[in-house]
Amino acid sequence: MVLQLRMTAPESYWTLPHVTPGPSVRLILWLRGAFAAVVAILTYCIGHAGVLFLVAWFPCVIESASRLLLEWLAFSAPPRMPQWLAAEDFDPPTWLTAFVVTPWAAMAWTFVLGTMADRSSKRGTIQTVSAPFRWVRFELSPAVLVAAAIFSAANLVDAALRFGERSILLPLLLGDADPSEIGFDLWGSAIVAGHVAIMAVVMAWSYPVAGHVLRTGKFDVCGAWRLLRGNLGRYTAIFFLMTVALAALDRMIAVPKGWLVQLVAPSTPWNLLEATIRYVLDFPLSMLIIVGWAGAVGMMLEARKRQAPAARRKAA
Numbered sequence: 001m002v003l004q005l006r007m008t009a010p011e012s013y014w015t016l017p018h019v020t021p022g023p024s025v026r027l028i029l030w031l032r033g034a035f036a037a038v039v040a041i042l043t044y045c046i047g048h049a050g051v052l053f054l055v056a057w058f059p060c061v062i063e064s065a066s067r068l069l070l071e072w073l074a075f076s077a078p079p080r081m082p083q084w085l086a087a088e089d090f091d092p093p094t095w096l097t098a099f100v101v102t103p104w105a106a107m108a109w110t111f112v113l114g115t116m117a118d119r120s121s122k123r124g125t126i127q128t129v130s131a132p133f134r135w136v137r138f139e140l141s142p143a144v145l146v147a148a149a150i151f152s153a154a155n156l157v158d159a160a161l162r163f164g165e166r167s168i169l170l171p172l173l174l175g176d177a178d179p180s181e182i183g184f185d186l187w188g189s190a191i192v193a194g195h196v197a198i199m200a201v202v203m204a205w206s207y208p209v210a211g212h213v214l215r216t217g218k219f220d221v222c223g224a225w226r227l228l229r230g231n232l233g234r235y236t237a238i239f240f241l242m243t244v245a246l247a248a249l250d251r252m253i254a255v256p257k258g259w260l261v262q263l264v265a266p267s268t269p270w271n272l273l274e275a276t277i278r279y280v281l282d283f284p285l286s287m288l289i290i291v292g293w294a295g296a297v298g299m300m301l302e303a304r305k306r307q308a309p310a311a312r313r314k315a316a
Contacts, residue, residue, distance in 0.1 A: 042242075045288070053291065059137070059138070060287045064282070089166070090155070102148040102152045143213050146210075153206065154207075157202050161199070203239040205228065242296060260277075
């Protein structure tokens with residue numbers, strides 16, 4: 001299967017027409033372009049799921065296994081995790097989550113981005129004495145570790161926002177009042193929307209930089225700045241819409257997933273069998289999220305690469 005970025009007139013997803021009637025029309029076109037980009041990203045990832053999942057499955061398995069291990073340490077009886085490692089604003093509820101899972105996500109990104117750039121890429125292929133082991137890829141290079149550090153920083157920002165919303169913002173907004181159920185839901189929805197918007201900005205700043213590091217193998221500040229310059233708003237809108245789409249998909253499968261888990265193992269108290277089944281059922285979506293973010297950044301990098309020659313010709 002030939003991997004190509006199947007984007008009709010890709011520049012239309014990332015740039016605006018040269019002439020627009022006014023600010024309102026410009027905003028509509030901008031939002032339409034961001035929505036079209038999200039559709040193109042998800043279509044590409046679904047259309048090439050077989051190849052992308054094949055190169056990324058092993059680090060994704062390690063990522064899920066790492067989460068399961070952290071959950072076991074946090075919830076097993078008796079608890080095996082010191083109290084000072086606990087932090088309820090992470091999932092699993094320990095601040096180790098911000099650091100333990102990110103190298104494996106960065107590794108999966110490496111293979112997805114490499115395959116998108118070059119369909120014959122063998123990056124991370126494990127070599128045996130007789131022949132390469134093509135079905136398993138593994139790489140912990142400096143670039144992967146730098147990208148993992150970027151992801152960890154984004155995770156820390158996410159947890160800090162959750163802490164602020166739970167401990168500061170919500171009590172400040174509600175005060176001593178006893179809001180109705182509808183009022184509480186409205187405040188909660190507004191806080192969630194604000195959280196997603198802020199994290200979309202964080203991802204727009206960090207994820208393309210991490211992808212640039214993984215593609216080039218080095219942390220180039222000037223190159224990262226050129227990547228973000230003039231694109232931060234578009235990237236923010238794309239990440240916001242992708243977050244909403246993936247969250248909606250998660251909600252859709254939550255009910256049947258919970259039903260299947262209850263058929264096999266009791267949900268309370270926490271037990272390793274129930275958690276293992278839950279993570280197995282979660283794995284396809286977890287892998288889709290990792291591959292989807294990598295695919296989004298890969299398309300951003302490719303679009304930026306296509307824009308660069310045109311920009312140089314225009315400047316000349």
